[in-house]
Amino acid sequence: MLPWTGLPLRLVLVGVGDGSxxxxxxxxxxxxxxxxxxxxxxxxxxxxxxxxxxxxxxxxxxxxxxxxxxxxxxxAATAATPxxxxxxxxxxxxxxxxxxxxxxxxxxAAEATCLVRDLANTPSSTKDPAWVADRARRLATQAGLAVQVLGPRELAAQGFGGILAVGAGSASTPRLVEVSYTPVAVAGGPVAGRHVVIVGKGITYDTGGLSIKPREAMVPMKTDMAGAAVALATVLAAARLGVAHRVTALLPLAENHVGGASYRPGDVLRVYGGTTVEIANTDAEGRLVLADALAYADARLAPDLLIDVATLTGAITLGLGRQHAGLYGTDAAAVQALVAAGESTGERVWPMPLVEEYAEAVRSDIADVRHVSADSHIGAGSITAALFLRRFVGQRPWVHLDIAGTGRATADKHEVTEGATGYGARLLLQYLTDLG
Incomplete structure (x- = not known):
């Protein structure tokens, strides 16, 4: 008998580095x-x-x-060529x-990440707001979770002016999806824990609107709804693991297109709750749909912590590259816990400052707030975007994750795959699991 008889056909030796x-x-x-x-x-x-x-x-x-x-x-060829x-x-x-x-x-955790990748990688010829809302409804229903979908009529009746304006130029009408998980009470007692609301930017395709993007910049824009996918995947995974806290996901969904009804630079919009917003650049649409959803969460959902996650600004990619997401927050404990969760999961975050001196950049003379900086000398595009969002969370503890750099990858590397990376689902799931 030869010495290699019976051995596996292939042996792969994998080093584990420092064992971390x-x-x-x-x-x-x-x-x-x-x-x-x-x-x-x-x-x-x-x-x-x-x-x-x-x-x-x-x-x-x-x-x-x-x-x-x-x-x-x-x-699209998978069915014919597996x-x-x-x-x-x-x-x-x-x-x-x-x-x-x-x-x-x-x-x-891995399946949550892969759900985000699947949703974000789906071509926008298939994935319009109605399609995402339907997928969210079916997944939530299968998981036994409460789900509500608002269409254009309900959005208009309730004053969601940001979502409606962003979606006005598209033939695909916008939606707002709410998915809620409540842990089962133990021994008939009251449900303990906190209520965490996760708001995810859900732009199913982004042309930039009338402030149109260059062609090259449009190519990856099917992944501009990655934040909404993260919010959905996180609440579903939290339910599967039975985390001890209430979790609600809000998915403001719209396609930012060009059409006769497109909103314009110079317009003034009224978002949920009545705040007026001066528009300077229709390619800064994500913060408008987030403003609606954050204001709704503050007014209607009574969260103990508000988290938003969004592929929001190119500025954060310039500042932090693709290995860290920008992390802003008004709650020091939540910021520290998310940093720890990032180290544990490998989905790292970098705490960023909410520089008060920069708040003047979003000051408007004709509305309550301007949604992009009015002062080109300030720069700091990711910080000023966070300062804009902060106006819509009331006094709630709040955390903002800018995942524009980490949400997409141009090549496979380690556990990250080309295209939508799914970044954020494991991070937030770990945070919820560790939350005392």
Whole structure:
């Protein structure tokens, strides 16, 4: 008998670097790419820590990286020509309750990220606001969650002037989707925990409107609704994991197109709650739909914490690149907790200042506020956008995530895949899981 008789046909040795969670996640991603096209991949349960908790944490990192890197972008040709999927991952090692919980957490987190990728990568020829609203309704209903969809009539009747203005130039009418998860009370007692409302920018395609974008800048704009996808995926995943806090996702959905009814630079809009907004650039549409949803959340939903997530400004990409999202907030504890969640998940954030001296940049002489800077000498486009959004949260604790840099990728790298990255779902899920 030859010495290699009975051995696997292929052995892949994957280094784990310094053994950190990040290194183990990247090792799992490398394994996924190295074994693509195989039927089964078997690996030892990697662990560099001591005790079951450390072992479970390490295995979770490997599995999460494997699942994330296994993602394949949806293709119109997939039905006729199936793509090569991931190998089935088999873990060798001890089992136990902590390991089972870690594997479930890894699976739920990775599937949430992949849902965001699927939604954001869907071409806008398919994905209009009505399509996203329908997908959200079906997914929420299947999960047993409460869901409400407002169409153009309801939006007009209730005064959602930002969403309606942004969507006015498109034949595809806007929507506002609300999905709510409430944890089950224990032993018949009251539901404990906090109420976290997550608002996600949902521009299903962005031409820039009358302030039209260059052609090259339009190409990735099918992913401009990534924030809404993150909000939806997070509330669904929170329900699957049974987190101890109420979570509500708000998805303001519109297509920013060019048409006879398009809103114009120089217009004054009235958003939810009555605030008037002077328009200077129709390509800054995301903050208008967010203003409506944030004001609605403050007035109607009584959140303990408001979080918005949006592919909002090119300025944040210039400042932070594609490895960190910009993080703004009025609640220091929430900011610190999100930084910690970012380190844990690899979806890193960088705290940014709300510079009060820059607030004059969004001052208007003809409305309550101007939605983009009136002073080119101030610059700081991501900061001034955050200052604009802050006006609509009332006195609520609030956090803003600008994911314009992290929400898209031009190539596969580690657990990140080309196109929509799904950034934000694992970050927010981890935050909700850790929230005391």
């Amino acid at each position: 969670t990040t290194a183990l996640r990247r090792a799992g991603a490398a394994l996924a790419r190295a074994t693509r096209g195989l039927r089964v991949a078997t690996t030892l349960g990697a662990s560099t820590g001591h005790g079951p908790a450390a072992g479970a944490r390490d295995v979770r990192a490997v599995v999460e990286g494997y699942l994330l890197a296994s993602y394949r972008m949806p293709s 793509g090569v999927g991931p190998a089935e991952l088999v873990l060798l090692g001890r089992s136990g309750a902590e390991l089972d919980a870690a594997l479930r957490a890894a699976t739920v």
